[in-house]
Amino acid sequence: MGYLNNSVVTVDAILTTKGRELLAKNDGTFRITQFALADDEIDYTLYNPSHPSGSAYYGQAIENMPLLEAFPDETQIMKYKLTTLPRGTAKMPILDVGYTNIVIKQGASLAITPQTLNYLGGNQNESSGYTATISDVRLLSTFEGVGIDSAQTNALNVNSTTTLGTNVSATVVGTTINLRATTVNTLFGSNTALYATMTIVGRDSGARLQVPITITKVS
């Protein structure tokens, strides 16, 4: 990791880990068809619309900042997407899953249906669904996305598990995310609870929400 030379505007492009995987598969899935833009690393509180020197200086603190090189891990980049919304938008789309902290007893089930607030004139479910990534899928005996029935989405739901060390993260796609807490006692060891995080991203809006998950041990 290092900083990019920002004396001139350049573009530093790399394949992601997922891109390399699909390129190696050689099954036609490595086909670039669309793009998105993100403003990772930007802190908009540095933008100063009351700068004494005038509007040319509002973004002074942001415009000259050096940026880090790209990360190949696709889960660590493109976190905060830029979106196209009508001029005059006062509220940004945000996700609501009905929970700020999910607590599930061992063996219990929960269905989460995310909703995007302030999106396309109201609160609604996104037609392309949501991606949900659990940081440690061992905590769940069931983790599935339902509601989007297409060959592409089904393929994603089958193949989207990634391994990181001994923890396994998994990503699914759907309009509803079904969870069932593990019944395996040995995972708890001497602890009474297990912890993970679930990151949900609206596939149309780019809105993102991270929710902590706690699995409590039953006797």
Next chain:
Amino acid sequence: MSFNRLEADDFVVSADSITAGIFTDSQIPEITTFFTSSTQRTSNSGDYYLNVFSNAATSSLEFAVTYGNELGSGSAAYNLDVDGKSPSSTVYGQYRTLVLGDENADFTFGSITSSDFWAVSMERSRYKESIFPGSTTLLLRGPDGVISLTDNSQVASSVVFNDAGRVFQLVSGSAGTVFTTLESNGYSIDSGSYGLFLPDIATYILNPRALSNDEADGGIGLDATLTSALTATDSPNLNTIFTAITHSNASSFTANSEETITSDFVFVRPRSSQFNYSENPSFISGSTGEVLYPSFINAPTTYITTVGLYNDTNELLAVAKLSKPLEKDFTKEALVRVKLDF
């Protein structure tokens, strides 16, 4: 919406030839010091070839030298009951198959046929795809003097191909320039060219007949040992060619590698009305999604730092980071060219 479809004219594929120094430090196309490994020299592989390094570190492997003889002369027989079968005959057959593709063919240097040769074979990771024709200068010293060799790619009227791809003659000269003092084509007197240059397999085949000439006939008096395989005790010809390359007085080997890089250019064009709002948490104030500043409602400003390239299933295939944030608002459009090399 966060994703924009790319159109057909947003993609351009380009193939460019990239040349660089062929040795470990690719910024310098010349090496002047040469080392071998005593471990490799005394191992079984040392009967066949010598690895040559540009410094004492084993990571600096640059090329290997070897000697081939059709009759097996110049190296010890595998079995004293079987004449003609030795490492040198194995090497000869190996290169004959590789270069000529015919077990009945002979190596011909100009118009001179030879039953033996020295070969210099470059390390794979150094030459990338091939050796750049016209970039070679190899100094060899023998008992009768020094000769500078290059290839005749710059003056050859047509390119000759064989089983190893393009074939050029090694001639007297430097960096593609042919020295015509003795012969107009840079050959030796009566012994043909100094060898073959095979850029596509990154190999130089040296003609012992030309190198063994005396200085007046364009040679350096470098004689290969032709002792019968039955009586030879080691592989002296490997040392002979290595010594000729690494002579202490101004030793030098210069060449460039060549590689074709296929690049996929993707032109990303956010329009004025697009990508003017952000899901960045610092763009949002409060839990209900209000934008950070009231001025952002009608005149939002965002900063592009990252371009993500996706497939139809929204999987992130490639990512590009700008070196500095690019300001975007309703009065600005941007054009970002992303280059992906394969």
